[in-house]
Amino acid sequence: LELAESSEDASAEANWTLERLHLAENPPRFPKLYFHFASDEMVEAAKPKVANIVGLLQKNPKLCVRIEGYGNPSAPPSLGRAVAQARA
Secondary structure, three states: OOOOOOHHHHHHHHOOOHHHHHHHHOOOOOOOOOEOOOOOOEOHHHHHHHHHHHHHHHHOOOOOOOOOOOOOOOOOHHHHHHHHHHHO
């Protein structure tokens, strides 16, 4: 543990809660969200999962996430890319 060099550094370190430290060391793995076939509309079962993710992001506004969307690999490439982009 190092001593903070300035009062600004000390206040920044004081803002680290155990929960934030846990999130920094163990980033959350979000569940997969499923969509209707060839659509950007989520299946009903995905909606509560999104609500949980939104709650975590609202509670931790500085948390960074990466969102990826996928389409059916057997779809024509242009359609697959468009669906994946819309889902993300």
